[in-house]
Amino acid sequence: METITRNTIEQTCLEAIAKEMGLKSSDLNAEMNLRDDLDIVSLDAMNIIMALEDEFKIEADIETILEMQKVSDIVDHLSERINV
Amino acid sequence: METKQRVVVTGRGVISPIGSSISDYWESLRMGVSGVRKIIEFDPTGSACQIAGIVTDFDSDAHFNLREKKSYERFTQFGLAAAFQAAEEAELQELEDDSGEIGVIMGTGVGGITSYAKAYDALFAGPEERPIDAYTIPRIMNSAVSSAIAISLGLRGPNFTLNTACSSGGNAVGQAMQWIREGRTRAVICGGTEAPVTYGLLRAWDALGVLSRKHNGTPETACRPFDKNRSGFVLAEGAAVLVLESLESAQKRNVPVLGEIAGFGSNCDATSLTNPDENGVADAIRLALDDAELNPEDIGYINAHGTGTRLNDPLECRAIHQIFGGRAATLPVSSNKSVFGHSMGASSALEALATLLAVQNDCAPPTLNCDYQDPECAIDTVSHNSRKVTIDAALSNSFAFGGSNAVLAFRKWKP
Numbered sequence: 231m232e233t234i235t236r237n238t239i240e241q242t243c244l245e246a247i248a249k250e251m252g253l254k255s256s257d258l259n260a261e262m263n264l265r266d267d268l269d270i271v272s273l274d275a276m277n278i279i280m281a282l283e284d285e286f287k288i289e290a291d292i293e294t295i296l297e298m299q300k301v302s303d304i305v306d307h308l309s310e311r312i313n314v
Numbered sequence: 315m316e317t318k319q320r321v322v323v324t325g326r327g328v329i330s331p332i333g334s335s336i337s338d339y340w341e342s343l344r345m346g347v348s349g350v351r352k353i354i355e356f357d358p359t360g361s362a363c364q365i366a367g368i369v370t371d372f373d374s375d376a377h378f379n380l381r382e383k384k385s386y387e388r389f390t391q392f393g394l395a396a397a398f399q400a401a402e403e404a405e406l407q408e409l410e411d412d413s414g415e416i417g418v419i420m421g422t423g424v425g426g427i428t429s430y431a432k433a434y435d436a437l438f439a440g441p442e443e444r445p446i447d448a449y450t451i452p453r454i455m456n457s458a459v460s461s462a463i464a465i466s467l468g469l470r471g472p473n474f475t476l477n478t479a480c481s482s483g484g485n486a487v488g489q490a491m492q493w494i495r496e497g498r499t500r501a502v503i504c505g506g507t508e509a510p511v512t513y514g515l516l517r518a519w520d521a522l523g524v525l526s527r528k529h530n531g532t533p534e535t536a537c538r539p540f541d542k543n544r545s546g547f548v549l550a551e552g553a554a555v556l557v558l559e560s561l562e563s564a565q566k567r568n569v570p571v572l573g574e575i576a577g578f579g580s581n582c583d584a585t586s587l588t589n590p591d592e593n594g595v596a597d598a599i600r601l602a603l604d605d606a607e608l609n610p611e612d613i614g615y616i617n618a619h620g621t622g623t624r625l626n627d628p629l630e631c632r633a634i635h636q637i638f639g640g641r642a643a644t645l646p647v648s649s650n651k652s653v654f655g656h657s658m659g660a661s662s663a664l665e666a667l668a669t670l671l672a673v674q675n676d677c678a679p680p681t682l683n684c685d686y687q688d689p690e691c692a693i694d695t696v697s698h699n700s701r702k703v704t705i706d707a708a709l710s711n712s713f714a715f716g717g718s719n720a721v722l723a724f725r726k727w728k729p
Contacts, residue, residue: 252380269381276448284445 620649
């Protein structure tokens, strides 16, 4: 199976966050804090996770993701799940 | 006999197909400007009725941020926006409610039905299942509206959402009055809200045969209460909210009193889920008069339930004759549903507000489209044009599937 690059995962993740939060993906970056910078609460996070699960055809660990701090933490988690 | 605590109205708010401010709402009602139009929000093909009373001047962005828009279904947004208007008029923001003296009770029939529909669409409407929005549950909760009002305004008193189908808003207002009389609260934000115009619900009501099917080309003529050629109602959406307050509290705060809510008649026909009962309706009117300590001759106007269905209108007229006797033929009675449709759980709140406005303005708003009055509806229907008439007290009739009746009595404010 073709490996999905970390860059692609990060971009998809930023786009999913932007769509859920009504923002422009070009204004976001992976070092942003999910709560302090992006105002993401648990229900937003659930929508973002479900969109990414749908996109990458994987099952994410929801409880782990809900405890994450930064966008890059989600990207790391997804990278591990996708490229197994 | 123990004297009842007087309960007054100090705030009003409205979101409706005929205007989303008190002045616009009353002007449209008074002038008989219809809010019924062709449904364009979705393709109504398949329903014989393709028209509805739609709110067209509601700007969600003007009231709510992104998080609120995601959390609040359309019926909740309507209820909140109307509550904000009412709270501002009543100057409620000056009150700190740390002790829980201000309650909220709202009525709705179908609550967040739009989000139910979206969730089922995600599961079944496409070739593949799609994720269900995580905000679905808070959006569909009927109680979201009363909770959201309390959260937004910091009101820590009793908080209820009430459902008695199409009399929900009227029962909510009546129950609010009881809380104040009992001393449980000093003020209550109360009313009804509904946003039921969805394809599924349109088809369901159409299947019952109670929606008007003959006037898709001329929507403003569709709902024809008391007319020989009436063929049913049209669905509608909207919200109306009142701030009720003990007279003592209003006077202590020195806020303007807009009217007095004097009586509440609530009962159940206990006969049928879908067919109203004349005696149950008459009993509810009698209960409201007794509660208000008013005689039939004190009433200057009745805001009818007036659905424009074959069954309701003559039955309501017979009930009015039971109570008002010979005076029934000349007592002004009108139906707002002819103007903006039937907004289910919100309709009785919108009509309670209209009744209050009629008392305030000494003006009976018209019944539209009663061109050929049904002889079985032998009442004064205030057809076509509003009428200036002294109204010291008035009734708002609301009935519902399930036989749950709510009749409210309003009295002109006299210190």
